[in-house]
Amino acid sequence: MNIDKEIDTRGLNCPLPILKAKKALAELKSGQTLKVVSTDAGSVRDFQAFAKQTGNELVEQTTAGVDFVHVLRRR
Secondary structure, three states: OOOOEEEEEOOOOOOHHHHHHHHHHHOOOOOOEEEEEEOOOOHHHHHHHHHHHHOOEEEEEEEEOOEEEEEEEOO
């Protein structure tokens, strides 16, 4: 999968990972992808809700050790 931008939000708790993702998505063009790496376990459901509310597509969510990885496609 081609990732256009990646942000590291490790160590940040809700709502900071979402806020940083929102800002990063605003810098992308429609159809581009954003990868967000977080250590906040609550980010899994937060990003699901964020995608539904904003119309951006949540392409993938994975867990790698203590990291939660979210890939979003800009609407």
